Amino acid sequence: MLEFFRSNTLFSIIGLVLFTILIRLATFFVPTPFEIELHTPFAQVVFDWLKDHQLFSFQNQFLATTLILTQALLINYISSSHDILYKNSVLPGLFYVLLNSIYTSQLQLSPQLLSATFVILMFNRLCYLYESTQPLFLVFDSGILLGLGLLLDYDMIVYLPFILLSVLYMTSFNLRYWLVALFGIIVPAYFLGVLFYLTDHLNDFLHSFEFSFTKSYYHPIGMNYKEGIIWFFIAPAFALSALALQSNFFKNKVKTRRVQLILLVLLLFGIISVLAENQGYIYGLAFLSIPLSLILANYFIRSKRKIFKEILFFGMLGSIIYYHYLSK
Numbered sequence: 001m002l003e004f005f006r007s008n009t010l011f012s013i014i015g016l017v018l019f020t021i022l023i024r025l026a027t028f029f030v031p032t033p034f035e036i037e038l039h040t041p042f043a044q045v046v047f048d049w050l051k052d053h054q055l056f057s058f059q060n061q062f063l064a065t066t067l068i069l070t071q072a073l074l075i076n077y078i079s080s081s082h083d084i085l086y087k088n089s090v091l092p093g094l095f096y097v098l099l100n101s102i103y104t105s106q107l108q109l110s111p112q113l114l115s116a117t118f119v120i121l122m123f124n125r126l127c128y129l130y131e132s133t134q135p136l137f138l139v140f141d142s143g144i145l146l147g148l149g150l151l152l153d154y155d156m157i158v159y160l161p162f163i164l165l166s167v168l169y170m171t172s173f174n175l176r177y178w179l180v181a182l183f184g185i186i187v188p189a190y191f192l193g194v195l196f197y198l199t200d201h202l203n204d205f206l207h208s209f210e211f212s213f214t215k216s217y218y219h220p221i222g223m224n225y226k227e228g229i230i231w232f233f234i235a236p237a238f239a240l241s242a243l244a245l246q247s248n249f250f251k252n253k254v255k256t257r258r259v260q261l262i263l264l265v266l267l268l269f270g271i272i273s274v275l276a277e278n279q280g281y282i283y284g285l286a287f288l289s290i291p292l293s294l295i296l297a298n299y300f301i302r303s304k305r306k307i308f309k310e311i312l313f314f315g316m317l318g319s320i321i322y323y324h325y326l327s328k
Contacts, residue, residue, distance in 0.1 A: 002300055002313055008080060008088040013073075016090045020069045020097045023317075026324035027061035027107045036110055037279045042151040042192060043111040050109070064109040067117070072096045074120050075293060082127045083256050084263065084294055086248070091297035098316060099289035099296075102230055103323055105282045111152045112277070116286040118149035119159065123266060123290065126163070129170035130255045139167055139177045143184020151188055155276050160185065162269045166262050221274065221281045226327060230319035233312045238292070241299030267291035 005012050038044045050060065072093030080088045100106050100113070122145040125138050132138055142163050149156045160181075167177045223231075249257060270288035277284035300309050 002091075002306075002309060003303070005091050005094050006087070006089045006301055006303070008076070008090055012090045016072065016076075016093055016097070017069060019094060020065060020072065020101075023097060023101045023320065024061070024065050024068075024107055026104060027058060027065070036108070038111060039154055039278070040111070040151060041196065043114075043153070046114070046152070047109075047111075060109045061107055064107060064113060067109070067113060068097055068100050071117055071120055074117075074124070075290065078120070078124045078127065079294060079297070082124075082259050083253065084259055085298050085301055086252075087301055089297065089301055091301050092294050095296045095300075096289055096293035098320070099285060099293055102285070102320055103227070103282050105280075106285065110283055110286070112155075112279075112283045112286040115149040115153040115156055116290065118145045119156070119266075119287055120290055121145050122149075122159070122163070123262070126166040126170065126262060127259050129167065130258055132171075135167075135171050135177065136180055139163070139180045140184045142166075143181040144187055145184075146181075147185040147188035150185065151192055155273065155278070158272050158276055159269055162265060165265055169261060169265075170258055223281065227323075229322070230316055233315035233319065234292075234296070237296055237299050237309075237312050241295050244302075245295070245298060263291050263294060267295065 004015055036047065038047060050063070054060075075096050076090050076093040079085055079092045085092070106113075122142045125141045125145065129135050129138050146156060146159055146163060149159075163181050164178055167174075167181065171177065245260060249260065252260070267288075270284075270291050273287035274281045274284035300313065
């Protein structure tokens with residue numbers, strides 16, 4: 001099965017679309033209402049609007065599936081355009097869809113899933129920093145993207161050091177870059193604050209920031225053994241992929257090496273996002289899945305040890321089927 005996704009053709013993209021639909025079908029067979037915690041005024045506005053303009057009963061899940069597929073295609077584009085992996089394929093998108101469809105809680109639209117879009121776009125812009133003639137514009141764009149994500153999920157503030165570290169590694173230390181990044185982050189909040197001021201809701205907007213200062217940024221994962229079954233298949237694939245990345249690191253072009261290091265830093269911040277997520281680690285997977293999908297794809301993209309890789313992959317699929325249809 002994996003062989004079909006090891007290329008980057010129209011047929012493999014169509015296969016990715018079908019895979020996304022099939023793996024998230026539990027939305028229609030086992031509909032479960034979820035209570036989403038909204039900690040930002042903008043997220044409250046967005047989800048209130050969706051509720052007021054609900055066209056059909058599965059609108060939330062349909063929008064989530066459409067967004068997941070769009071993000072997966074974007075990750076495929078980033079992988080190909082920046083030569084992150086040694087071969088172009090749709091596997092990064094495939095594993096992004098898989099990682100965001102493990103648990104039934106992930107089948108609905110959430111602020112974290114929406115915010116993950118801006119992390120993906122931010123990562124893409126930062127990858128262009130190497131040898132860029134106008135790095136200030138890229139840094140400013142990255143700051144704005146992080147600022148937009150913050151309007152939906154204040155926990156994204158943990159990615160501020162990620163921008164600063166990426167700028168430092170891809171260019172050089174320059175205080176102007178850091179100040180421009182901070183300015184870019186502030187711009188979306190400023191314009192939203194003006195909007196709330198004009199509608200006499202500025203106090204609500206300002207009070208919402210208190211959550212970011214008072215909440216804990218460390219929460220034990222608290223995963224039970226049933227929820228952890230799938231990670232027994234993901235962990236060895238991740239470990240073997242990390243070893244492969246390390247052994248082939250100096251064989252890559254300079255830009256590829258730098259982008260891969262940024263990817264590893266993004267993985268670190270993805271783990272922090274899982275621990276910082278107030279609603280539960282499952283929602284933090286929306287951020288962790290971005291770097292993890294690329295790292296897993298790096299292992300499965302090679303044709304060696306096909307049987308073992310197929311076993312790992314079908315083990316992941318079997319775990320997801322169990323979570324969606326059999327687990328109570």
